[in-house]
Amino acid sequence: MDATLLLSHIDRHIQLDTEEIALFLSLLQPKTLKRKAFLLTQGEICHAEHFILKGCLRVYTIDDNGFEHIVMFGVEEWWVGDLYSFLTQTPTQYFIDALEDTEILQISRQNLDKLYQQVPKFERFFRILFQNAFIAQQQRIQQNLSNTAEMRYQDFITRYPQLEQRLSQKQVAAYLGITPVFLSMLRKKRQFKK
Amino acid sequence: MDATLLLSHIDRHIQLDTEEIALFLSLLQPKTLKRKAFLLTQGEICHAEHFILKGCLRVYTIDDNGFEHIVMFGVEEWWVGDLYSFLTQTPTQYFIDALEDTEILQISRQNLDKLYQQVPKFERFFRILFQNAFIAQQQRIQQNLSNTAEMRYQDFITRYPQLEQRLSQKQVAAYLGITPVFLSMLRKKRQFKK
DNA sequence: GATAAAAATTCAACTACTTTAATAAATGCA
DNA sequence: TGCATTTATTAAAGTAGTTGAATTTTTATC
Numbered sequence: 001m002d003a004t005l006l007l008s009h010i011d012r013h014i015q016l017d018t019e020e021i022a023l024f025l026s027l028l029q030p031k032t033l034k035r036k037a038f039l040l041t042q043g044e045i046c047h048a049e050h051f052i053l054k055g056c057l058r059v060y061t062i063d064d065n066g067f068e069h070i071v072m073f074g075v076e077e078w079w080v081g082d083l084y085s086f087l088t089q090t091p092t093q094y095f096i097d098a099l100e101d102t103e104i105l106q107i108s109r110q111n112l113d114k115l116y117q118q119v120p121k122f123e124r125f126f127r128i129l130f131q132n133a134f135i136a137q138q139q140r141i142q143q144n145l146s147n148t149a150e151m152r153y154q155d156f157i158t159r160y161p162q163l164e165q166r167l168s169q170k171q172v173a174a175y176l177g178i179t180p181v182f183l184s185m186l187r188k189k190r191q192f193k194k
Numbered sequence: 195m196d197a198t199l200l201l202s203h204i205d206r207h208i209q210l211d212t213e214e215i216a217l218f219l220s221l222l223q224p225k226t227l228k229r230k231a232f233l234l235t236q237g238e239i240c241h242a243e244h245f246i247l248k249g250c251l252r253v254y255t256i257d258d259n260g261f262e263h264i265v266m267f268g269v270e271e272w273w274v275g276d277l278y279s280f281l282t283q284t285p286t287q288y289f290i291d292a293l294e295d296t297e298i299l300q301i302s303r304q305n306l307d308k309l310y311q312q313v314p315k316f317e318r319f320f321r322i323l324f325q326n327a328f329i330a331q332q333q334r335i336q337q338n339l340s341n342t343a344e345m346r347y348q349d350f351i352t353r354y355p356q357l358e359q360r361l362s363q364k365q366v367a368a369y370l371g372i373t374p375v376f377l378s379m380l381r382k383k384r385q386f387k388k
Numbered sequence: 389g390a391t392a393a394a395a396a397t398t399c400a401a402c403t404a405c406t407t408t409a410a411t412a413a414a415t416g417c418a
Numbered sequence: 419t420g421c422a423t424t425t426a427t428t429a430a431a432g433t434a435g436t437t438g439a440a441t442t443t444t445t446a447t448c
Contacts, residue, residue, distance in 0.1 A: 070339075071335055084329045093336075120317070120318070124317040124321075127321035130321060131277060131324050134277060134324050135277050139278075144371065145371045146257045148434075170395065181398090181438095182435055185397090187396095188398090343404075362426090364426085374426070374427095377426095378427055378428080379428085382427080
């Protein structure tokens, strides 16, 4: 298990001593997922938060008509999970699966509670993490309210240029809240503009 | 300054002793806003986080066509502000104003930093707060992706029945991401269904 | 490397929601 | 209390984005 990426990610916000690092690492579990494998499916309880070392996941719902709606992608250095299910220990409404072969590190509910108790600095770490996630989500909400699909697509490719390369258009459309057909039309339109 | 509401709100997540309470209170500033008064306008830097004791605020943007889009409402026991501007000390894109006469308690950036240093328990408090805010926003994103305007309106009134009473339809429409005209049509349609 | 399956494109018909504009109702304020 | 302003309603025409269906292109797999 190579937790280098996770440790450097944490080191950006809080400083841990050797003991604390050892404790933290002891609370983690590695896992690998093949492309298309599920990490979580609707109705299950989300038992862990997942840090992505390598690969790409998507968190999504499937509506009554069978359409998928992606609430977030996760790539290297992102955390994914269903926080609500994780905290309340109730069944999730989300699916999480792998768009690429993926390696993650998991921390269970129990172990996270233990971590908060034994290394309170992690309260600060996750406070900052959620703070940033909140800001990002608020921006997405604001954009969804204000912008047309065309503007949202434009914004997506400028904000996440490297991510867009890794995704099929179908996935991008499910994230933007439009149909693949309409995204295809937008792309065609863009070609002419350039 | 009556901080009872704020203290009981905090007491739900962390326990403070008398000294800590005294310190915390010394870092707060009360403020009252008349209806229609601004707490923040686009281009300013957001210098504080605001806890609402009484009243109702809205956080919104105005797009290039002059339309308002509400990213959140704040009522009693909610925190509002522009976290991004607050943390980075850069100009905000948001407006915040009062829909009713409102009383708030403010904590400045400097004082919040001091609070985190002197009473680390507040790291935990805000970690939980942001965690919950993140969950609520994720649900809103998921709904905006999956649901029609009609379903979103239905959900809004069942989720925030008391809030809907306090708002004009115009404000509700600006939150749902539809025009007041269309909201009026949806309401008419609902009447017949009942 | 061949074949099947999934993703992307195109087009035409359709619908959820917007726009404009005019009228009515409700609210704020002197 | 009355007048001005804002908010809500209604209707008709317009548009952004969807649906369905057929075709091509790309990707996965044995």
